Structures are given as C-alpha cells and as structure tokens.
Amino acid sequence: MNTPLSQRCPLHTSHRPTSGGSTSRTRRATASRTGEGSARATHDDAAATAGARVAAAASSPSALTRVLRHTVLPLAVTAALAFSAQPAQAAPESGPEAPASTVPNDPPKESNRVIVKFHDTAAAEASKEKVVEQAARDALKAKAPEVTDRVKTTATQADVIELDRELDETEQKKVVAEIEADPAVEYAEADRLASSSWMPNDTYTKFQWTLLPSSSGVDFPGAWDLSRGNGQTIAVLDTGITSHGDLNPKVLPGRDFINDTALSRDGNLRDANPQDQGDWSAAGECSTAARTSSWHGTHVAGLAAGVTNNGVGITGAAPGAKILPVRVLGKCTNGWVSDIADAVTWSSGAAVAGQPANANPASVINMSLNYPGECGATMQNAINTAVSRNVPVVVAAGNSAVNAGGTAPANCGNTIVVGASDTTGHTASYSNTGAVVDVLAPGGTAQNPMLSTMNAGTSTPGAATYGNLYGTSMATPLVSGTIAMMKQRNPSLSPARIEQIITSTASGPLGSLNLNPAAAVRAVAPSGQGAYSTSGGIGAKWRATGGAATWGNPVMNEAAAANGGRYQEFVKNGRKVTIYWSSATGANIVENATVIGKKFISAGRERGYGYPATGEARVRGGSYQVYRNGAATTKVLWSSASGTHAVKESGAIGGAWKKAGLERGWGWPTTDEYTVNGEVQQRFSNGVTAHWTHQRGLWTTR
Structure with missing residues (x-):
C-alpha cells in the first residue's frame, strides 16, 4: 500500500x-x-x-x-x-x-570620490588635495588619478574630493589606506553611490507584508535590486x-x-x-x-x-x-x-x-x-x-x-x-x-x-x-x-x-x-564563466569589440528591453557594461561605470534617452555618446571642465549647436536644457547661452 x-x-x-x-x-x-x-x-x-x-x-x-x-x-x-x-x-x-x-541591477561598486576628514578641518584646500594625490600615487603608481575638485564639506567637516577617474573596489581600498596613513588625516573612505530598492507597481503589493521588511516581512526588494x-x-x-x-x-x-x-x-x-x-x-x-x-x-x-x-x-x-x-x-x-x-x-x-x-x-x-x-x-x-x-x-x-x-x-x-x-x-x-x-x-x-x-x-x-x-x-x-x-x-x-x-x-x-533573500542573493557571486551565452547582434558586438578580454563575461542571458529592444550585461573586474540592441540602432555598448553611462542610467536608460546609437567615444578634451529614441537624438558629452550634460541634437537648441560646430563652436554643454519663465535655455563653455520659445524661436546671447 x-x-x-x-x-x-x-x-x-x-x-x-x-x-x-x-x-x-x-x-x-x-x-x-x-x-x-x-x-x-x-x-x-x-x-x-x-x-x-x-x-x-x-x-x-x-x-x-x-x-x-x-x-x-x-x-x-x-x-x-x-x-x-x-x-x-x-x-x-x-x-x-x-x-x-530604469533601475540598475546593482549599486555601482566603482567610485571617483573619497571622503577625507582632516584633523585640521580649516587647512588650505590645496594642502588637502596634495595629501590625496600623493596617497593615490603611492597606492597606484602610474595609474594614479588626479584630484579634480573638492565637491563639498559634510556636516561633520569631512571633505568630499573628486578624482578624474573611477576606482574599482581594490583601488579604493589601496588609496584609502594610504590616505589614512598620513598623520594629517583622521579618517578616509570611498564615497559610494547607492541605488533605490526596486518596488513593483502591482496593486496589492502593499498588502503583501511578507515581502516588505518594514512590515515584519523579509527583504525581497533588496534582493530584486540584484536579481529577479x-x-x-x-x-x-x-x-x-x-x-x-x-x-x-x-x-x-x-x-x-x-x-x-x-x-x-x-x-x-x-x-x-x-x-x-x-x-x-x-x-x-x-x-x-x-x-x-x-x-x-x-x-x-x-x-x-x-x-x-x-x-x-x-x-x-x-x-x-x-x-x-x-x-x-x-x-x-x-x-x-x-x-x-x-x-x-x-x-x-x-x-x-x-x-x-x-x-x-x-x-x-x-x-x-x-x-x-x-x-x-x-x-x-x-x-x-x-x-x-x-x-x-x-x-x-x-x-x-x-x-x-x-x-x-x-x-x-x-x-x-x-x-x-x-x-x-x-x-x-x-x-x-x-x-x-x-x-x-x-x-x-x-x-x-x-x-x-x-x-x-x-x-x-x-x-x-x-x-x-x-x-x-x-x-x-x-x-x-x-x-x-x-x-x-x-x-x-x-x-x-x-x-x-x-x-x-x-x-x-x-x-x-529567518530567511534573508537580499543577503542570500548578494552572497552569490555572478558566475560569468560561461554560465550565460551570447548570440545575435549583441553577441556579435561583444565579440567584435574584444569579447571577454575587453568587457568580461555575460552575467545574465539576453533579455527584453523597452519598445522591442534587447539587452545583456557583462562584467570584468567588477566593472559592468550593457550591450543594447534595437532594430533602429543595432547593437552598441553602454559603459555603466563612466560618468556618461551613469547619466544614461539616471535618465531612465532606454526609456529615457533611447538606445545607444554609438559606443562611448573618447575625443580631445572629453568623451560623448549618442542615443536615439524614435526620431529624437540625444548626445551626452563629458569634459573635465564642463562635467556631463546632454544636448538634444534633434531639438532647436541642439540642432543649432551642431550647425555652429559642436563643441568646437559654442563649446561643451555646461548645463542640460532648462526652463526659465517659459523660455528654454542651455549654456555652453565658450560663453554662449542658447534661448528658445515657441513665439520667437532660437537666439543666443553671450
């Protein structure tokens, strides 16, 4: 029986x-x-x-x-x-x-900022920057970054100092250790970006107390940021x-x-x-x-x-x-x-x-x-x-x-x-x-x-x-x-x-x-060693641009993106890139860790600027990447002097900027487009401010 x-x-x-x-x-x-x-x-x-x-x-x-x-x-x-x-x-x-x-899978691990608390908080800015630069040279030798700016002072009088490139986690630890070895320093740490926990928009999620740690459940939102x-x-x-x-x-x-x-x-x-x-x-x-x-x-x-x-x-x-x-x-x-x-x-x-x-x-x-x-x-x-x-x-x-x-x-x-x-x-x-x-x-x-x-x-x-x-x-x-x-x-x-x-x-x-979904998922290192396959236009782009040697291995299978597109993520030494494909743009790479990649992510990824139409291009004085969303074209540019800003090339201001010679004419954008009293404006590094209204069209001032 x-x-x-x-x-x-x-x-x-x-x-x-x-x-x-x-x-x-x-x-x-x-x-x-x-x-x-x-x-x-x-x-x-x-x-x-x-x-x-x-x-x-x-x-x-x-x-x-x-x-x-x-x-x-x-x-x-x-x-x-x-x-x-x-x-x-x-x-x-x-x-x-x-x-x-619209949400990164993982908060980025790379950072181009350090937080340094000096014993003498009133010390000259130049002397503080010198301490950081010397520590970076001692830690990273020829790969040492330079200080570009003191971003701000925290409520506890620590200085947030920006570097000219991002450091991976290993580099951060080395640089921070060298900074803290200086007797002028009380403490130092990397300044890191945090990402919001993804929450679904389902009607009854708020009644599912078991999924929400704030309601005596467990941390599923924290796990969803890493995997679904x-x-x-x-x-x-x-x-x-x-x-x-x-x-x-x-x-x-x-x-x-x-x-x-x-x-x-x-x-x-x-x-x-x-x-x-x-x-x-x-x-x-x-x-x-x-x-x-x-x-x-x-x-x-x-x-x-x-x-x-x-x-x-x-x-x-x-x-x-x-x-x-x-x-x-x-x-x-x-x-x-x-x-x-x-x-x-x-x-x-x-x-x-x-x-x-x-x-x-x-x-x-x-x-x-x-x-x-x-x-x-x-x-x-x-x-x-x-x-x-x-x-x-x-x-x-x-x-x-x-x-x-x-x-x-x-x-x-x-x-x-x-x-x-x-x-x-x-x-x-x-x-x-x-x-x-x-x-x-x-x-x-x-x-x-x-x-x-x-x-x-x-x-x-x-x-x-x-x-x-x-x-x-x-x-x-x-x-x-x-x-x-x-x-x-x-x-x-x-x-x-x-x-x-x-x-x-x-x-x-x-x-x-007690089950801890976020901790359990976080404890699993993405395999990246042949666990996922690449194919089609995304796989072709990955291989043509250097494959695993350049971008690392895939950490997920190809998946659906907005408006019929596709995407797949790759990681090498903790640095993530995403290869996007759409029928209009083909396959192109977004480098998530760069300032341009972060700008793309913060704007909503392909639902914001659209799909990348180029890779990230390094040019004299900076870099840029072009995106297309239907008929709209956006170029995101970065230079050390102007920062990272977007130009809507398919718009009136962006179109005039192109005709004027791009960054060689009006210069690099120093702002995104913004509106003042119903007037759309954008400023550029060569002293040009572009203006546009429905009634008057486009004009510039200096």
Missing part, C-alpha cells in the same frame, strides 16, 4: 484546522475506514471567515462598512476584492521578465493550477501526474493537463463536513512567481521566474507518494517511464506538502535524482506544531526544509520545528495571512481572484523564489551550496534562522 500524503495549511484562529470539526487524526481514521488509502489534507480557505461576512453584507453599504471595520485589514481588503474584482478579471499583460531597465530570477523555472508540485491573469503569462507546459481516477476528478490518468480540478469533497468523504476547493496550487504559484510589475494584482517572490505546474494532489487534497516521486523526477528533467520528456526542466522544485512517517526509498531516490541534476528540492516542514523529523518529505535527505514564521519573525505556533528545519520564512497567521492568486469556485474552477492562506505551504515558495534569484546569478550553484548560503545568511530575532 502506498504511503498516504497529508498536507496541512491552517486557516482558522486555532492552528489546527476546524473545518468539519475534525483533527488530522480523525481524518486519517476516516481514510482507513473508507479504504481510500490516500491521506487527507487540510487547506487554507481565503474567504472562509471575512469573505463570507463581506458576501452577506454586500447588499447593504452600511452593513458592509461595519463588517470591514471589524475585520482584520488584509482579510477585509482581499475578501472585498474577491467579490468586486471577479466580473472584470481580464488577463493583464505580462510584466517584464528582465529587471526594470530571470531564466529560471520553479516547479510547483501541488493541486495543479487554475487560469489566472497574474499567472498565465508565466506558466510553462506542465503535467498531471495523478494516476488514480478516484483522486484525479478529470476521469483519466496522467496527462498533459495540470489544471486544478478542485479538491472539494462532500460530507463524509474527507471529513465529517463538506469542504470547498482550496486552490492551493494556484496560491502557492502566485507566491513563488506571480506576474509582477504589471500594475494589477500581486507580486511574486521571483518576478522573472517561470512556473511549471505539476499536479500531484487531487480530490480531498490527496496524492500518492509514488505519483509525487515520479513528478519530482520528471520536473528535474530526468526520464519517467511512459511519460514524455520535460521540455522545461525546473531550476528548483517546490513541494508545499507532507505526509507522516519516515522518508521511504521511493521519495528519497527521486529527490536524489533531482539533486544529482543540480535541482534543489524545497519542502514544507508541516503545520502540526511537532518535530518535523517525523514528517516526510521534510525528513528526506537532500532537501531544503522550510518552517513558518509569524509577523514578529518567531516560529509560527502551528509550524513544525526541529533539527531538520533549515530556515523560517513568513507563513502568515490567522490574523495576518498571505495574499496571493486564487479562484472563486467553491468546487470546480470559477473566476480568477485573490485570497488569503497561511501555513508552511505559503512559506516554502518564498524560499523557492529566493533560490530562483540566486540561480539567475549563478546557475551552476549546487543544491548543497544553495542550502549553505540560505542558512548562513539567515538572520532575524532567532539569531540565524
């Missing part, structure tokens, strides 16, 4: 399910009496409490207001959404798989999936592995349709009372990698990852271990007898499920097969508030086991614990559950909606999403190394157990 599967995710105020008034022991006894041979699984029901109250009050605005005032806010909001949003559930467009091009899980696939082994606008663009062809018509509900055995048929049951089938469908797999999939930054719905933990739905739990949320083990094997890309090959092997396998007893050879062999193919297997610890060592697959070897934390970061009262638990992730509570994609059907699938569940089932996809982001940075990471990073970077009130 197959080992029965029991997967539990509490909903109600007590951490044991109250649906039908039965405990898990009662449910298993019922299974034995009925001879079904598959275990019962309890589930979270997003609107069972607040949703029902809102539904009952919906016909009366005043009654509805009273209900919402006395309902926990996340439940009230999402339950209301479940009722009001269903009629308009048009599928939203997919958000970008690639990191938003692009190019990775999360296999969700669960009840299947329902059609949902916040999931469909992410879903790859999955499979139904239920090989038992008593559980499958679709009347057949294994097939290519992983749709959740509903795990509802009539009274007496799974428990004393009837149960509605949980749509558990749909909820888990949304938490792992729901469509993100599309202006509607929820945010997934790994915004760039794809979802591989694999149905292993059916009627009564039951599934056979033998079927689940085959699903693990197939998801990893290994062969399963009688099944077609998986064209989209998983980067990580998520199992928000468990069953009592020891891990048998069937499941352990399947997990070992996945791990041997470099696919980590992430499993829920279970929700019985017992030692997870007595629950499978949490007690299987080669797994990453996830317990649930509450809003304080402590172990949730329902979560299994023990030595086999590797990490805690937010799992929610009855008072503060977790919002994700859901379905409005009570038995068979209905309209797409959003709803709340909680449990270790909800914590697990947050860890799977984190792993997808880690594997984007280095796809060759082994499961053992991933587990070590996840556990070693953990933090929180328990000291070293």
